[in-house]
Every structure is written in C-alpha cells, then in structure tokens.
Amino acid sequence: MKLKKLAKAVLGMMALGTMAISSFVSIASAAPNDVKPRTIVMTDGEVDDMDSFLRFMLYANDLDVRGIIYTSSMWHYKGDGRGTPFTTHMDIVKLYHPGWHTNLRWCGTDWIKEYIDKYRTVYPTLLQHDKNYPSPDKLQSLVRVGNIDFEGEMDYDTEGSEFIKTELLSEDETPIYFETWGGANTFARSLKSIEEEYKGTEKWDSIYQKISKKAILYNIMDQDDTYKTYIAIKWPGIKVYYNSWQFGSLAYIWPATVPKTQQKYFRGEWMKKNIMKGPLAGGYMTYGDGHKLAGDPEDKFGSMEEAMKNGYGKYDLISEGDSPSFLYLINNGLRSTESPTYGGWSGRLSPSVSTKNLWEDNEGSFDYNPYTKKLDKYYSQTRWIDAIQNDFAARVKWTMNDYQHANHAPQAIKIQEGLDIKVKPGGKVTLHASASDPDGDKLNYKWYPYEEAGSYRASVAIHGKGQEASITVPANAIKGETIHVILEVIDSGQPPLTRYARVILTVE
Structure with missing residues (x-):
C-alpha cells in the first residue's frame, strides 16, 4: 500500500475510535515495579512489525x-492453501x-527466526550490559x-492459541500483557477454547474470574473484528x-503528528547515525534503504523513488506503530503499568464512558501541546519521543x-x-530526590506537573531546583483529587538517557 493510501487507512481507522470525555479513573496496580511484566506478542508481520520486533528484542x-505468536490481521493473512476466497469484514479495508x-x-513464518538469529550474534555483547x-x-x-489463514479466523485451535490458553489457565495470577500488533483472533480463539471446555462446569466461574483478573489486552487499532464480536461480549x-490513533506518532503518518522539534529523531541523518548500525540494528528498515x-x-518503502514521491528522505523512519504496546511496560519510573491513565x-x-474495562485514546486522553497551544490527540505520545x-x-x-x-x-x-x-x-509539600548514574555521568533534575494525568485539572505551582522541589497545593483542590508530579533525571552521556519518578499527591 502506498504511503498516502496507508496514511488515509490509518487515519480512517483512527476516526472509528470512540470519542468520549472521561474523568480520571485509576485501576489497581498491575504488578510491583521490581517484577518484570509478563508479556506475549501477537504479530501479523509487516515492515513496521519487523522494526518494532527489532526494538522489542533490545528491551x-x-x-x-x-x-511470540504469528497471527493474521485485516492487512495480512496467509490463506488456507486450498484457494478459498475471502473478503474483509472491516469497512476501512474494503476501500483498499x-x-x-x-x-x-x-x-x-520465518522472519521472526531470522531476527532472533541476528540477535544471537549480539547476545554476548548485550550480556555485558545486562545479564537479564x-x-x-x-x-x-x-x-x-497462531490463527493466520484469514482475517479474524478463530474457528480452529492452533499451536499459538493453545500456547496462550496454557498461559491463561496457569496458576500464576500475576498480570500478563497481550500485545496485539495484528488481529486479536488468536487470543480470541484461546478464550473460545476455554469457554467451550469449561462453561457450564463448576470450574467456570473461578476460571473466568482468574483470566479476567490477570489478562490485559493492548490493541493497536482493531485489526480484525474479534474484539467487538467475541471478546467484548463473552469476556467483558x-x-x-x-x-486507535496515538500510535500514529510512531507510525506511517508521523510527519503529520510529531512536533517539528521532535521530528529530527525520525529523520534519516539521525537514524543512520544512531540506529542503523551493527549486525542487528543494521537490518532496521527505513525509507529508501533498498x-x-x-x-x-x-x-515499496525501500525504493528511494517512492520515498521522494511521498516527501521522505533517505533513511527516514517508516513506522513502528506497534511499539506502544510494550513501551509502557518498561520500568522507567513513570509507573505506567499501574494505570493506562497515568501516561x-x-x-x-x-x-471509556460506554464500556467497562476499556481504556482508549478518547478526548480524555488528549494532552496540551505547548507548540500548538491546543489539546492534541497525539501529544501524550509525542511528548516522550x-x-x-x-x-x-x-x-x-x-x-x-x-x-x-556505552551509556546507561x-x-x-x-x-x-x-x-x-x-x-x-x-498546603505545601517539599520533595527531596536522589539518584545515581552507573557511568558516573552528571545528572540534571527537572520537575514539572503532569496536569492531564491527575484529576485536578488546573495549573499547579512547582518550584524545582536541582534535587529539591516544592509544590503548593491549590486551595480549591477537592478531597480525593490527585496531582501528578514528574521528576525527570537526564544524564550527560551520549546519547543522553532519561529516567523518572512520578509522585502522586492525593488531597485529603
């Protein structure tokens, strides 16, 4: 699909997302910060999946x-090998x-192994940086x-769906995060198999509750209809x-969503210098790279002619639209796994104002963009680029x-x-921070309120100087309202690296 066509498709799907203004609601902490999040990737395998997978391995x-499960989507499916014809159920795909x-x-179903083989060549070096x-x-x-024959196919058990089923039924009740880079059909098939086996038995209620408690499904768009037609109905x-659209900050349409000041991190000069290097990342795909x-x-993204036709330079970012499904799992101090509302x-x-247990990028997720001086549907993502x-x-x-x-x-x-x-x-609160740097780099401390993440939605005065900050709680703050304060710690290494602490003030 040509870029303009694909951009329209992505924007079209974004427009299908439910728009709603929601108040801040926190959910229970998913897991202690010192516990590595359990996760399963489900991928339909296109250029942006492959680039996301390369980044994924480095984290x-x-x-x-x-x-790591192969699955299908509305954009990609294998067919059943018997020449059976199929037509999409998704309105947006009917256009293209x-x-x-x-x-x-x-x-x-070979490309993941090929990427892991590249990872194998750098594994000894990576171990020097982290034994984990x-x-x-x-x-x-x-x-x-998994289920790869057709878009949304969930009629049959597959080795992928059975693998997921085993994880869902395991006695381990810590959260498990399912990353939906393609369709949700393999995940849906595993649930349907469990339903068919246990519903109506004395075990059903406890199994349903256990799975509902520990499974978290992160959908990058709806790339088939199995969430709406099965999961939301049978497993609410x-x-x-x-x-549905914030991922566009890292996807094909990034020039239209990312502030100009941040776009240099996706342009060819920076990408060639910093990313497209070595036996693993040298295979990262970009515009015009052949x-x-x-x-x-x-x-056709590797064609320089196609890149220029669509306004891109050599080695510009193509897309990593699926990476948001795991970036929030990285323990960088922002406490993202505690609630998707934190940011x-x-x-x-x-x-969602209409569906229980659904969190989405509706109007309640918009952040104030200081460059446009408006609420921006993408800025809650682009602010971290x-x-x-x-x-x-x-x-x-x-x-x-x-x-x-190297820097750490x-x-x-x-x-x-x-x-x-x-x-x-x-009242007034004074905070004192401390941090260390494994490389002995100088650290810079920056304090600021994340107004949109809290339920008190007005300006809060924070006076930060180095490792100390003072906050004056607004006199009109109401009991139960929250104020989020972010400490950003940036080292002086190359490239400069950032970690955070998030302090949540709750009004008594």
Missing part, C-alpha cells in the same frame, strides 16, 4: 517474554482491498504459529487498552560496544518523602 531484558482474496500480503537478556534459544522456544471482565519484503507487494512512553489512555529514541540508540550501542564504551540510564531514583503522598488544600 527483552526488561520484560518477562512468555510468547475490495473483493475476494485467497491470501493478502503475507510475509511467512534472554538467550536466543529461549526466545526461539517461545515462537508459535478482561481489561482492554485500545490505541529493502523489499518478499510476500508483500505493497512494501508514559506509550501515550495515555482514558476510561526524544527520550524514547535516545534510549533506543543507547541499546543499539550496547550491541556493538562493551560496558565501558540513571538508576536508583528515590523520593525521600515517597511516591504517594496525602496533602491538604492550600
């Missing part, structure tokens, strides 16, 4: 990766792939093929995070350099007074 040390197809833009990187063999052992207790994906006739490297979501990209660049350096010749993020960030503080209207 596998921060995650408890439990599965009308009619009947026996398969659609399918890139096969999973072995290539461990990652490969987690790969399964499962928490769903629905990113790549061509077999199986996807619409992947962080994956943007910020707000409770520099930190996200510099962190990625540092991980790329880890694949090539030993510990002494600030650590051990502490707030002496704690992260959750009770306050009184009109």
Whole structure:
C-alpha cells in the first residue's frame, strides 16, 4: 500500500475510535515495579512489525517474554492453501482491498527466526550490559504459529492459541500483557477454547474470574473484528487498552503528528547515525534503504523513488506503530503499568464512558501541546519521543560496544518523602530526590506537573531546583483529587538517557 493510501487507512481507522470525555479513573496496580511484566506478542508481520520486533528484542531484558505468536490481521493473512476466497469484514479495508482474496500480503513464518538469529550474534555483547537478556534459544522456544489463514479466523485451535490458553489457565495470577500488533483472533480463539471446555462446569466461574483478573489486552487499532464480536461480549471482565490513533506518532503518518522539534529523531541523518548500525540494528528498515519484503507487494518503502514521491528522505523512519504496546511496560519510573491513565512512553489512555474495562485514546486522553497551544490527540505520545529514541540508540550501542564504551540510564531514583503522598488544600509539600548514574555521568533534575494525568485539572505551582522541589497545593483542590508530579533525571552521556519518578499527591 502506498504511503498516502496507508496514511488515509490509518487515519480512517483512527476516526472509528470512540470519542468520549472521561474523568480520571485509576485501576489497581498491575504488578510491583521490581517484577518484570509478563508479556506475549501477537504479530501479523509487516515492515513496521519487523522494526518494532527489532526494538522489542533490545528491551527483552526488561520484560518477562512468555510468547511470540504469528497471527493474521485485516492487512495480512496467509490463506488456507486450498484457494478459498475471502473478503474483509472491516469497512476501512474494503476501500483498499475490495473483493475476494485467497491470501493478502503475507510475509511467512520465518522472519521472526531470522531476527532472533541476528540477535544471537549480539547476545554476548548485550550480556555485558545486562545479564537479564534472554538467550536466543529461549526466545526461539517461545515462537508459535497462531490463527493466520484469514482475517479474524478463530474457528480452529492452533499451536499459538493453545500456547496462550496454557498461559491463561496457569496458576500464576500475576498480570500478563497481550500485545496485539495484528488481529486479536488468536487470543480470541484461546478464550473460545476455554469457554467451550469449561462453561457450564463448576470450574467456570473461578476460571473466568482468574483470566479476567490477570489478562490485559493492548490493541493497536482493531485489526480484525474479534474484539467487538467475541471478546467484548463473552469476556467483558478482561481489561482492554485500545490505541486507535496515538500510535500514529510512531507510525506511517508521523510527519503529520510529531512536533517539528521532535521530528529530527525520525529523520534519516539521525537514524543512520544512531540506529542503523551493527549486525542487528543494521537490518532496521527505513525509507529508501533498498529493502523489499518478499510476500508483500505493497512494501515499496525501500525504493528511494517512492520515498521522494511521498516527501521522505533517505533513511527516514517508516513506522513502528506497534511499539506502544510494550513501551509502557518498561520500568522507567513513570509507573505506567499501574494505570493506562497515568501516561508514559506509550501515550495515555482514558476510561471509556460506554464500556467497562476499556481504556482508549478518547478526548480524555488528549494532552496540551505547548507548540500548538491546543489539546492534541497525539501529544501524550509525542511528548516522550526524544527520550524514547535516545534510549533506543543507547541499546543499539550496547550491541556493538562493551560496558565501558556505552551509556546507561540513571538508576536508583528515590523520593525521600515517597511516591504517594496525602496533602491538604492550600498546603505545601517539599520533595527531596536522589539518584545515581552507573557511568558516573552528571545528572540534571527537572520537575514539572503532569496536569492531564491527575484529576485536578488546573495549573499547579512547582518550584524545582536541582534535587529539591516544592509544590503548593491549590486551595480549591477537592478531597480525593490527585496531582501528578514528574521528576525527570537526564544524564550527560551520549546519547543522553532519561529516567523518572512520578509522585502522586492525593488531597485529603
């Protein structure tokens, strides 16, 4: 699909997202910050999935990766091998792939292994930076093929759906985060298999409650209809995070969503210098780099002619639209796993006003964009672009350099007074921070309120100087309202790396 066509498709799907103004609602903490989040990736395999997967592997040390599943979507499916024709159920796709197809833009089930083999070449070097990187063999052992024949196909059990089923039924009740990079059909099939086996038995209620408590589904758009036609109806207790447009900040349409000051982190000069290097990240795909994906006739992004036609330069970012589904799981101090309403490297979501257990990027998730001086549907994501990209660049350096010749993020960030503080209207709070840097770099401390993340939605005075900050609680703050204070700690290394502390003030 050409860029303009794809951009329209993405924007069209964004427009389908439910618009609602929601008040701040917190959900229970998903997991202690010192516990690596359990996660399963479900991917339909296109150029942006592959670039997201490359980044994902460089953050596998921060995650408890439990599965990597091939699945289908409205954009990609294998077909059943018997020539059976299929037509989409999704209105937006009818505009771009009308009619009947026996398969659609399918890139096969070998590409994940090929990426893991590249990871294998840098694994010994990565271990010098963090012993928690999973072995290539461990990652490969987690790969399964799910429901890939057609868009939304969930009629049959597959090794992928059975793999997910096992995780869902396990006695481990800690949260498990399902990243939906394509369709949700393989996840839906696992739930349907559980329903068929247990509904009507004495075990059903406890199984339903256990799965509803621990499963969190992060949807990048609705790339098939299985959430709406099955999951939301039969499993309304499962928490769903629905990113219908904020992901556009990292996706194909980024020039239209990212502030000009941040766009340099996606332009070819910066990408070539910082990302496209070494035996792993050297395979990161960008505009005009000459790549061509077999199986996807619409992947023309590697053509310099196509790039120039659409206004892109050589090595500009194509897309990583699926990366928000795991960036919020990184323990960077923003406490993103505690609630999608808090906001962080994956943007910020707000409770749906119509559907229980659904958080989405409706109007309640818009952040104030200081460049346009307006509320912006994308800014809760784009506000973090520099930190996200510099962190990625540092991980790329880890694949090539030993510990002494690479930068590492600030650590051990502490707030002496704690992260959750009770306050009184009109009162004053003084916070004292400390942090360290593993490389001995100088640290810069920056304090600011994150007004949109709290339920007190007005200006709050914060006077920060170095490691100390004072906050005056507004006299008109009401009992139960919250004020979010962010401490940003940036080191002086190259690239500069950022970690945070989030203090939540609750009015008594």
